[in-house]
Each structure stands twice: as structure tokens, then as C-alpha cells.
Amino acid sequence: MLPFVQGGVPISWYLILSAILFAIGASGFLIRRNIITVFMCIELMLNAVNLSFVTFSYMWRQVDGHIITFFVMVVAAAEAAVGLAIILTIFKNRGTLQIDRINSLKN
Amino acid sequence: MDVFLFFLFAAIAVGCAVNLVLQTHPISSAISLIGVMVSLAALYLLLGAEFIAAAQVIVYAGAIMVLFIFVIMLLNTGSEETEPVNALSRFLGLPLLLVMVGLLSVVMLDVAPPSQEVRFGSFTGGGAADVGLLLFTKYLLPFEATSVLILIAILGAVVLAMREVD
Numbered sequence A: 001m002l003p004f005v006q007g008g009v010p011i012s013w014y015l016i017l018s019a020i021l022f023a024i025g026a027s028g029f030l031i032r033r034n035i036i037t038v039f040m041c042i043e044l045m046l047n048a049v050n051l052s053f054v055t056f057s058y059m060w061r062q063v064d065g066h067i068i069t070f071f072v073m074v075v076a077a078a079e080a081a082v083g084l085a086i087i088l089t090i091f092k093n094r095g096t097l098q099i100d101r102i103n104s105l106k107n
Numbered sequence B: 001m002d003v004f005l006f007f008l009f010a011a012i013a014v015g016c017a018v019n020l021v022l023q024t025h026p027i028s029s030a031i032s033l034i035g036v037m038v039s040l041a042a043l044y045l046l047l048g049a050e051f052i053a054a055a056q057v058i059v060y061a062g063a064i065m066v067l068f069i070f071v072i073m074l075l076n077t078g079s080e081e082t083e084p085v086n087a088l089s090r091f092l093g094l095p096l097l098l099v100m101v102g103l104l105s106v107v108m109l110d111v112a113p114p115s116q117e118v119r120f121g122s123f124t125g126g127g128a129a130d131v132g133l134l135l136f137t138k139y140l141l142p143f144e145a146t147s148v149l150i151l152i153a154i155l156g157a158v159v160l161a162m163r164e165v166d
Helices: A002-006 A011-031 A035-060 A064-094 B002-022 B026-046 B050-075 B087-111 B128-135 B140-165
Strands: none
Touching: A011 A035, A011 B002, A011 B026, A011 B087, A035 A064, A035 B002, A035 B026, A035 B050, A064 B050, A064 B128, A064 B140, B002 B026, B026 B050, B050 B128
């Protein structure tokens, strides 16, 4: 019980958690059929990578990883704004959000 | 206590992430994603990244997810229609996912030093002052470049929305 209360967490556990979250996000990206849900799975993958950046930052005792995480957040915000505007336009033109129905480039 | 908090928030994060993938209605997925982001913010605090934890809650769980929920409610398309799934992908999907997690974990275990442990409070360089100092000295040029990126994103969103108005 004592090591459970006093001990720290091995740094690799955080990295493995990040790997698990990334894999869940990647699988959701592949199996979901709604554009918005696919987009949210991309955000989940970005978050998983952010966690490993912050963990590596802790590992090397440097703040650089935090800065990269901050930039990833900025890029994710820009991506969400443009991506959701594109989704709105697609829905207006096509009337659906199912990615299997949006296949006009296929023919 | 560190181990307990890590497992608590890691379990919330993984549970919400699995729920995000399994739910068919986008609103349920969005709320699960908020759960993931808030528990990740708690994990950032455990790692000593105070500024990033605050930015995670404000920018991600606040601004970006509000945008998502706003669009979901605006379009109001309801649950996703389930399509017939290929039998091969149905049976191979989960094992391949586990293989991917295993491969990533092997690489991570190889990279991380086995002796080093994360203890709350042993790294305090992640406050707003330290991050801001580095952001405006070493990373000044990338920071200015992100402002141009944001400007382009705003212009793109406005152009796409204007086309809708016409």
C-alpha cells in the first residue's frame, strides 16, 4: 500500500496512455461514417499527441514541448473553424453528412 | 496519490474516448470528447504543465467544442445511419487495433527511461511566465506565423460562409 500512496508514476505509462488514445482516435476515424464524428476523432488524435509532447517535456525538464502543444492547439482551432465551415457548405449542397454519399470525385 | 490520480483520469480519458467512437449520435460523441479533454487537462497538471492545462480547458473544451456542438445542433441530422460492414474488417479490426497499440507501446517503452517517475510538483517550469518567456524569445517567429495562419483561417471561414449566404 505504501508505494501506491507515495510512489510516482513511470513516465512510460503516460506515453502508453497517449498511444492508446491515438489508436482509439485512428480506429474511430476509420469506422465512423458521420463527417463531424470523423472530425472529432482527428481532434482526439491531436490531443493524444499533445499528451506525449507534454510528457516528453517533463522527461527532459524543458518547456519546449509545451510551446509545441500550444501551437498544435492554435492549428487545431484554425482547422476546426475552416473544417466546420466546409462541413456546413457540404451539407447545404448535398443534404447529407454521410461520407459514403459524398463521392462525386469517384466517377 | 500520483498513481491513484493518474489511473482515475486515464480511465476517464480512455472510457470517454471509447464512448466517442462507439456512439452513433454526434452530440454524444462531442460530450465524450469534452470528457477526454478535461481529464487530459488534469493529467497535464500532474505533469506540471499549468499553462497548457488552462489553455486545454479554455481553448479545446471551451472554444473548439462549443463550435462543434454549435454546428451539430445547427445541422441537426440525427444519428448516423449504420452501413453493412465487411465481414473481414469486422473480425480483423479489433486485433489490428491491439497490434497498433502494442507496436506504439513497444516504441514508447524503448524511448522512455525506465527509472524516471512522474511526481506532482517536481517540475514547475510550465507556468504562464516560463511558457510566455520562451514563446516571445526563442519561438517568436513561429508565434507570429501562427497569427498569419489564424488570419487565413478566419478569411477562409468567412469566404465559405459567404458562399452559403448567396
